[in-house]
Amino acid sequence: MAESSWRPVVALVGRTNVGKSTLFNRLTRSRAALVANISGLTRDRHYGEGRMGNRPHIVIDTGGFEPVATRGILIEMARQTEQAIAESDVVIFLVDAREGINAQDHEIARLLRKSGQRVLLAVNKAEGMRDHADLAQFHELGLGEPHAISAAHGDGVAALIDAALASLPAETPPADPDRPDAADAEVDHRIRLAIAGRPNVGKSTLINALVGEERVITWDMPGTTRDAIEVEFTRNDRRYVLIDTAGLRRRGKVFETVEKFSVIKTLQAIEAANVVLLLIDASDGVSDQDAHIAGFIQEAGRALVVGLNKWDAIDHEQRAWIKREYDRKLRFLSFARVIHMSALKGQGLGDVLKAVEAAHAAAFAKLSTPRLTRVLHAAVEQQPPPRKGIFRPKMRYAHQGGQNPPRVIIHGNALDAIPDAYRRYLEGQFREAFQLQGTPLVIEFKSSRNPYLKENA
Structure with a gap:
């Protein structure tokens, strides 16, 4: 469980x-x-x-x-x-x-x-x-x-x-037949979407725009810091569960400015989600805090869509500036689709949900062993891995080792010599072949054991 x-x-x-x-x-x-x-x-x-x-x-x-x-x-x-x-x-x-x-x-x-x-x-x-x-x-x-x-x-x-x-209580909620365990997430037809971001970037506005009505979003209720605020809705016959990451505070304490953002709440919501929508205020630019949240999303292995909110409120010069800032601070999110949107005016919401669905599908994609191996061999033929001394790593076949995020395991000889640059090259080849936009992709190398090593030792 x-x-x-x-x-x-x-x-x-x-x-x-x-x-x-x-x-x-x-x-x-x-x-x-x-x-x-x-x-x-x-x-x-x-x-x-x-x-x-x-x-x-x-x-x-x-x-x-x-x-x-x-x-x-x-x-x-x-x-x-x-x-x-x-x-x-x-x-x-x-x-x-x-x-x-x-x-x-x-x-x-x-x-x-x-x-x-x-x-x-x-x-x-x-x-x-x-x-x-x-x-x-x-x-x-x-x-x-x-x-x-x-x-x-x-x-x-x-x-x-x-x-x-x-001595801490387990505090494990009772089983909910409508809320699947992580191991059963693939068979659940709902997309669990966490909306993360700094305070005042438009998270509650976006939730109201998506569900089509004003919903009460609790921000400062004492004792609710461990309970995710979940809103279910259906759009075009697709079921979603929105997980809000509003900054909730313990014991009704009031803190100023940066203290209003509960990092704990965001971490827990990200862990409970299939896909995360990282909402960034385009009029404010990309902050270090945005980059730290993005880093945790990537480390957690969650599929990701980035929404640049309030895009309608900035001019052409500001748009060019924020694109440069995004490329500089969030370059490691190259796998995620970026949507220009306005939650207040309802602009770009359809594109957001399409990107979320695509990211969810990529995170749970089934990658067949024969096709993975064909893509691997084609990539090696196009660009062989660099030699290490007199030996060149040899990659024999690949298979899928997990989902959410997809995990590709490559078997061969002397694979510990594969450099990070070549790993990124292979990642790009697999992404292109299987259309894996919106999800992290993990590649692992497993070298074959020498059966004579023990005898010769």
Whole structure:
């Protein structure tokens, strides 16, 4: 059975240089797992998919926390951390075993106790100090038993995240016969379409235009941050489920400007969708935040359509500028179709739905082994892979290894020598042959084993 689209959220909090980012990279198993960034700030909170522990989760990395900050960027960093605490289900408070406790640690501990959130105290850089008497001093923070860890070396990290997630409720919704599991998505005839984007780009206007009536879109209702807002409608005998990604906030708290956008809500909606419509305000241009959302969509393997909304509100010169910005910042979305539209005036909506249907069909396309192999051989004949030393990689056949996104597995010899440029060349050949516009395409290489390797070793 597929897991729930809701995932618990773990926030990493602490003063500067206690190892939060190192622990974040350890929990996400990747240095490049920063999947969402609130634009406009250089030291803000970052989100990644947790890949350690006994259940899927989302990790938030925060900047150095100064709860009583009174100057410049530190005030904004404190606000970012407070928002991360509010969004989280459990907080891991990091302190430094080598430096011991200082006044700032006490202030952070006081704020965490006041927040009412569940908090685990992690004493980082505690290599060889797991049973050391120096750890006893951290009890005075009043946050329970300290967990000795080393984020850099991984000591105690698995036990820490298991403890953080252990007492959280499963919160798995009851089975809904009208809402298929991910494994059954192919047999469901509805397209689950998430509409993602920054605040005020026209998401609610688009939903109302698509369904043909005014629908109440809840933006700030307390306690609804984990529930996707879904709207079903039918267009030209095709059934859709719209998943709104409005910025919902926990506990009715009010945050200003960038805090109004709930990254958590967007990540969960993307995971629950088959296709994502990334809505960009053409009059505002392409922001870094748009690029971060697009990066997560690509990492999640979701089919994608990009809508440049409010296209009617900009002149010819602005249109040329935003096209240049799009090519510069979102070049990695070359597989996605871009639609110029106006949700307010209803312009381009038909093109949007056609592109969504095409992307959905491409994501679940069935690629026959004989045809894949023919396309592969034709591509190799047209442009052979480069040699590595005296050997040239030899690709024998290809078959489909999965859907949503399509996965092509190529078998042969010495395929570990295939460079990324040639992989992109093959991707282009497969896309053209099978008309796979709108979906990421994953290509994997599997080299044959030498049956005599063991004997000759």
